[in-house]
Amino acid sequence: MKCEDARELITALVDEELSGAERFSIEGHLKDCLRCRFVYQEEQALKREVRAAGFRLSASPELRSKILSDRRIFPDSERSSGSWTERIFPAWPLLRPVLALALGVIIILPLLYLMRSPSEPISLAALEIQKKIIGGEISVRKASNPDELRKWQIRAVNGEFAPMEYDLSAMNVLPVGGLVQEINGRKMLVTVYAGNGLSVTCFTFLGTEEDAPKIASVFFDPEKKMKFYTFSGDGFHAVLHREGNVICILVSKIPKDDLLAIVRAQARPS
Numbered sequence: 255m256k257c258e259d260a261r262e263l264i265t266a267l268v269d270e271e272l273s274g275a276e277r278f279s280i281e282g283h284l285k286d287c288l289r290c291r292f293v294y295q296e297e298q299a300l301k302r303e304v305r306a307a308g309f310r311l312s313a314s315p316e317l318r319s320k321i322l323s324d325r326r327i328f329p330d331s332e333r334s335s336g337s338w339t340e341r342i343f344p345a346w347p348l349l350r351p352v353l354a355l356a357l358g359v360i361i362i363l364p365l366l367y368l369m370r371s372p373s374e375p376i377s378l379a380a381l382e383i384q385k386k387i388i389g390g391e392i393s394v395r396k397a398s399n400p401d402e403l404r405k406w407q408i409r410a411v412n413g414e415f416a417p418m419e420y421d422l423s424a425m426n427v428l429p430v431g432g433l434v435q436e437i438n439g440r441k442m443l444v445t446v447y448a449g450n451g452l453s454v455t456c457f458t459f460l461g462t463e464e465d466a467p468k469i470a471s472v473f474f475d476p477e478k479k480m481k482f483y484t485f486s487g488d489g490f491h492a493v494l495h496r497e498g499n500v501i502c503i504l505v506s507k508i509p510k511d512d513l514l515a516i517v518r519a520q521a522r523p524s
């Protein structure tokens with residue numbers, strides 16, 4: 255199955271509208287394809303969100319009786335005179351708030367869908383690039399001199415931002431190379447650290463915390479007053495955080511908690 259075909263089935267899968275055979279083939283694809291799996295997880299998260307929004311839209315009994323007793327909305331004259339709507343639909347005034355809510359649901363829910371329609375998250379690209387770097391599918395510019403690599407990266411983004419730096423020397427893990435990747439028109443500075451049998455990659459780009467995938471777990475550091483987002487895929491763990499308008503994602507096979515500890519220790523509140 256191609257990703258394009260899979261994408262068409264994902265929404266139906268989330269809505270539980272697939273036949274057994276369709277379900278079987280899409281689930282097979284999701285098992286192998288990290289990208290589509292992310293889209294699937296994002297759609298599931300979106301559906302939960304939309305459902306929660308739907309629940310919030312239903313009126314409490316108090317609000318309902320308040321609306322019904324409001325003279326501006328339901329003047330007495332309208333109640334007693336027997337207007338044509340009342341003759342045709344005796345329950346019409348009672349139905350009005352219900353219809354308003356129904357309309358709200360009809361209008362707002364698709365808007366929520368549009369606003370949050372799952373695009374390819376840049377955070378997912380980080381995991382994929384890491385996989386390709388490890389697999390040798392993407393070549394990395396070797397850093398004979400980390401300073402020179404850093405200057406080259408800053409030049410590649412016209413000095414708009416600099417790659418976030420980590421001091422991992424205590425683990426004997428040092429910057430060994432880097433590259434510049436473009437994801438959906440956004441430039442991403444990638445710095446590869448390695449040593450001691452470990453590999454850690456730092457992805458820096460301009461963005462917001464919205465760039466964290468919906469499936470990420472959020473960790474709030476009360477001391478630094480910063481949020482850290484952790485997520486995983488294909489055996490890699492990732493920690494995303496924001497410093498000003500710069501987003502950094504650190505990706506590694508190091509256990510998630512250790513990776514989070516590294517990022518927390520070195521993150522600077524903006």
Ligand SMILES: [Zn+2]
Binds near residue numbers: 256257258289291
């Ligand atoms: Zn796919």
